[in-house]
Amino acid sequence: MADIASQTHTVQVPSRAIIGFYALTFAITWGLVGGYILAPDWAAATFGEISGSHPFFFLATWAPAISAFAVVLFFGGLVGLKAFLSRLFMWRGSPPWVVFILIGIPLVFMMGSLMKGGPFFAPLPPEGVGAVGALTLMMLFLGPIEEFGWRGIAQPILQRRMAPLWAGVIIGTLWGIWHLPAFFLSGTVFAGWNFFPFLVGNITLAVLVTPIFNMSRGSLLWPMLFHWQLILPIWPDAQPFDTWILVAVTVVVVWWNRETMLHRAGSVTEVIPDNGGASQ
Template identity: 45%
Template structure:
């Protein structure tokens, strides 16, 4: 069934993601005064902002269900249960990302900062972070990356996806009350390209797992890490260059690239 999802499906996915995501944030920008009495001021937890964040997942699930119904959705979402990958990748996911975040904060002069007092306040912040950004990966890495890898090498697919992923965030930079409104979009776009490259070999090593990119995304947004903006974009870009040089055979060859939307047979 998944082979029925071709180039047109990829265009449909990006179109839906941008239409829902940008459309929701446009409503929030244009009708902020009218919406505020009902939903509060614009913020990362605003219901319409959450709808925008979920747009890639919504687009992917709609397209999978439209093609194959509930059975296809089940096969697609079973990729959330795939967790096996080489131990080195798990070390990078669990320890490497925090290390790069702290290195970025060191360049930024904020490595000693901890944004919660008392410390256990971080526990309450974990759930919202888990339920926002990581959900995007149901669409970005879950749907778009396998289809892109049918046509391009993992490196090119990563860069295309990273560029569109970064561009999709643009309205959040125009919306007061969001974290992105305090950042530089140009630096963020460099970071999006880098992070997309870093996620791809882990995704392929885990046989197309959606769980692994979601955990990667969760680590990036981890509330316990000190603020490393804008340095973290450049640090992750340097890490991506090293990764491509180290794993160049995997990045430049389509052998081993996951192209199926359904969970592999056990």
């Protein structure tokens, strides 16, 4: 046990690894989706029509996690990967942030929906409650898995060189651009959206999750639950009001936490936590 702890303590992912992480992430997603944009008939005939249940859809969505695991394995081996995954079990967080994730985010969607004359909850599909439950569970294994990359790799490495606020802005910008091919892919929800508000929303969310990440000392659990709440099918369509509400919330959060958001001191900078437990 002592030997394992020693190895974990001495192995760390260097800052330059973020270049490989982003290069691999974009290569996987843009490479898989690009064929359906540039040669849609050929791609559909060869691999089948793209959909939310297509294997390529899952691989494209999981690209940040795949890249994160590759980076950690390359620099830390299996011991490093085990310590990296221990961040999933860092459950201690600030109670106000827990309340915000569990209650505040749903209220944002409900308020936004009411502002546009909509319902509190999304209407049930013809398939009923069972279908919603299945989709809710599936969503847990889609968007939240991205956090292995965004918060697992990018956030701690960027915070070695800049204040958390700017790390969040950069991650949010690249996160939005990473989604860009989906806006040119017919048959997806993104095809009917405007990219600029979406990009603003991504930057807002990446900044908003930053204090949650740092206050939980690098936990992946809370950012994943945060991400899951954002895509749950039970919340009503509140666009664009949910985005503007979240922008206002984020401005208040940054001002309230300006000492920690505008300075690097105390921010999480380790990808592989010491002793398989808590980031320093």
